[in-house]
Amino acid sequence: xxxxxxxxxxxRVYLVLRDxxxxxxxxxxxRLPGEPDLAAEHGVARVxxxxxxxxxxxxxxxxxxxxxxxxxxxxxxxxxATADFADVFTHLKEMGRRTxxxxxxxxxxVPPPPVAQALELLPGEAAQRAVRVxxxxxxxxxxxxxxxxxxIGQTYSEAELASQPLLALLERSGLRIxxxxxxxxxxxxxxxxxxxxxxxxxAPLIAxxxxxxxxxxxxxxxxxxxYRPDRFSFEMQxxxxxxxxxxxxxxxxxxxxxxxxxxxxxxxxxxxxxxxxGS
Amino acid sequence: xxxxxxxxxxxRVYLVLRDxxxxxxxxxxxRLPGEPDLAAEHGVARVxxxxxxxxxxxxxxxxxxxxxxxxxxxxxxxxxATADFADVFTHLKEMGRRTxxxxxxxxxxVPPPPVAQALELLPGEAAQRAVRVxxxxxxxxxxxxxxxxxxIGQTYSEAELASQPLLALLERSGLRIxxxxxxxxxxxxxxxxxxxxxxxxxAPLIAxxxxxxxxxxxxxxxxxxxYRPDRFSFEMQxxxxxxxxxxxxxxxxxxxxxxxxxxxxxxxxxxxxxxxxGS
Numbered sequence: 309x310x311x312x313x314x315x316x317x318x319x320r321v322y323l324v325l326r327d328x329x330x331x332x333x334x335x336x337x338x339r340l341p342g343e344p345d346l347a348a349e350h351g352v353a354r355v356x357x358x359x360x361x362x363x364x365x366x367x368x369x370x371x372x373x374x375x376x377x378x379x380x381x382x383x384x385x386x387x388x389a390t391a392d393f394a395d396v397f398t399h400l401k402e403m404g405r406r407t408x409x410x411x412x413x414x415x416x417x418v419p420p421p422p423v424a425q426a427l428e429l430l431p432g433e434a435a436q437r438a439v440r441v442x443x444x445x446x447x448x449x450x451x452x453x454x455x456x457x458x459x460i461g462q463t464y465s466e467a468e469l470a471s472q473p474l475l476a477l478l479e480r481s482g483l484r485i486x487x488x489x490x491x492x493x494x495x496x497x498x499x500x501x502x503x504x505x506x507x508x509x510x511a512p513l514i515a516x517x518x519x520x521x522x523x524x525x526x527x528x529x530x531x532x533x534x535y536r537p538d539r540f541s542f543e544m545q546x547x548x549x550x551x552x553x554x555x556x557x558x559x560x561x562x563x564x565x566x567x568x569x570x571x572x573x574x575x576x577x578x579x580x581x582x583x584x585x586g587s
Numbered sequence: 588x589x590x591x592x593x594x595x596x597x598x599r600v601y602l603v604l605r606d607x608x609x610x611x612x613x614x615x616x617x618r619l620p621g622e623p624d625l626a627a628e629h630g631v632a633r634v635x636x637x638x639x640x641x642x643x644x645x646x647x648x649x650x651x652x653x654x655x656x657x658x659x660x661x662x663x664x665x666x667x668a669t670a671d672f673a674d675v676f677t678h679l680k681e682m683g684r685r686t687x688x689x690x691x692x693x694x695x696x697v698p699p700p701p702v703a704q705a706l707e708l709l710p711g712e713a714a715q716r717a718v719r720v721x722x723x724x725x726x727x728x729x730x731x732x733x734x735x736x737x738x739i740g741q742t743y744s745e746a747e748l749a750s751q752p753l754l755a756l757l758e759r760s761g762l763r764i765x766x767x768x769x770x771x772x773x774x775x776x777x778x779x780x781x782x783x784x785x786x787x788x789x790a791p792l793i794a795x796x797x798x799x800x801x802x803x804x805x806x807x808x809x810x811x812x813x814y815r816p817d818r819f820s821f822e823m824q825x826x827x828x829x830x831x832x833x834x835x836x837x838x839x840x841x842x843x844x845x846x847x848x849x850x851x852x853x854x855x856x857x858x859x860x861x862x863x864x865g866s
Contacts (some may be wrong), residue, residue: 316595319789320778325778332699383702420611423660458840487766493816494773494791498606501598510598512773512791515816537772537794541822 317352319384319510321360324350329369329380340370368536371585394520411470412439412504419455419530426519427457427527435530436461438469441504449539455530475520478529483522488519490543495534505536512537591776596631598789600639603629608648608659613659619649626674646817672744684727691718691783695783698734698809705798706736715740717748720783727784728818734809754799757808762801769797771821774813791816 349474415433435455443451463481495515520529645648714734721729774794799808825866
C-alpha cells in the first residue's frame, strides 16, 4: 500500500476504535490488534492506522508501548474528559488572571446578516469587529469573534481591547449591561480557526453565540465563540424544583454570586472557579 | 482527474467556503466561482467540489441554480441556525408530546470505568444500560446512552423504558430526585451514531454528560447524550447581578418554572417551550 497518510480514512479508523473503547468492546487494559491487522481490517495503509492510534494516545485513551503494543487506558472519561474549567454562570468579565488573550484582528466592517440583524443595525451599518484567542499555559482554548455597534466601539481603542475585557470597556463607556442570551452548539474547525486553536481541520468545537443587551434591552455586543472541547466545557448544576408531579429543574447559582434564588443548597465552589469564561 | 469522491478533501473545501461565507468574504447574493475554478483552486476533482457545494446547500448557506451557478443565501445564521428548541433548564421529564423516542438497546452490563466511578459502583458491578434515540417529525436529533445502578434498574422493564421517560420510572421506584450536574462539550460522530442520527461520519455533535443524584446525593443515573447541532441547541438567558464592579451573571429561570429567584424579569416564554429535552 502507499505510504501516504489518508486523513479521512485515518479519522474513520480513529472513530471506530474510539467507539469500541467507549462502548466497552475494548475494555481498560486490553491490547489493541497490531498495526498490520488493523490496516488489513480497515483496508488502509499502516501509516494511516498509526495516525489513528496517535490520535487515541493524544486523547489519553490508549498507551503506546513501543515494541509491545497499544493498550486501552483505564479511568478515562469518554468523550474526552472536559475540564471543570468554566462555569457558564460565573463571572463573564473578570477574566485574565490565569488566562491570556491575544487580539488577532481589530477593525470596522459590515457584519454578516444574522449578526447585523441581532445587533439591530441599519443596512450597510458597520460594527466594531474583533477576533481574539484565549489561552492557558496549556495552549489556546477559545476563538472569539465579537461585533459591537460602532457608536459604542468608538469608545475604546485597539490597544485597550488587547489588554482589557470587552465587557469592562463596554461598561466604561457608560453602558449598563442587562441581560445576555446565548445558544450552545457544535461545529467543525475550518482552516483558519484550526490553525489558531492548534487542532486539525475538521476537529470538533463547541460553538457559542451570545447576544448581550443593556438594561433597556438594546443589543450592545454579539459574541461568536469557538472552544476546544478537550480544554473547555460548560458545567452546570440543576436542582429539581416544583411540586411533585411538576418535574422541573432550575439552575443553581454559582457560589460567590449574589444568589437571588438562594435556597441554602448553593453549588459547591470549585477550585477552578477563578478561571473565567466570557469575553 | 479521477471521478472518485475524496471525502476529506471535500470536507476541507466545504469548510473553506463555509468560513468565507461566515467571514463575509462571500456576502449574501454573491455567486461562487464555477466548479472547474474551485476544483483547480483546491487541486481536487469536480465531483469533490460538487459534494462540498451540496453540503453548503444542505446547510442553507447557498442556493444551487442548475445551469446558472451557486449563490450565497442571505439571512442565514452562521454557524447553522440552531433551533430555539430546548431549554436546558426546562422540564427534563415531561417529554414525548412532540418528540418520539425509540429504544435501541436495553440490558445489564459493567459500564466503562468513568461511568462506574460516577455511579459509585463496586468493581465489576453491572448497571442497567439503555440506548435511545429521540426524534421529531424532522428526523432524529439525539442519541442517549443511560446507565442506572442495577438495584434501581430492576424496578422497570424494557417495555416500560421504551414508552416512558426514564426520570418518571426512577421516581416511580420511590427515588426522590435531587440535583443534576452536567457538562456540555463537542465531539465527532462515530460510525454507529452517525448511522442512527443520519449524519456523516465525522459530523460535529454536541456531547452532554449528566449525573443525576437523589436528595441524599446518591448517584441514580448517568446520561451521555449526543445531539445534532442543526436540530438542537442549548439556549439560556442570563442576567447581570451583583453590585457594580462585581460583574457577575446569574441564570434566569424559564417561564413556568417555580422561580425561587423571581425578580420580575423572567424569561419570555418561547412558543417551543413545550418541546422538552432530557432523558
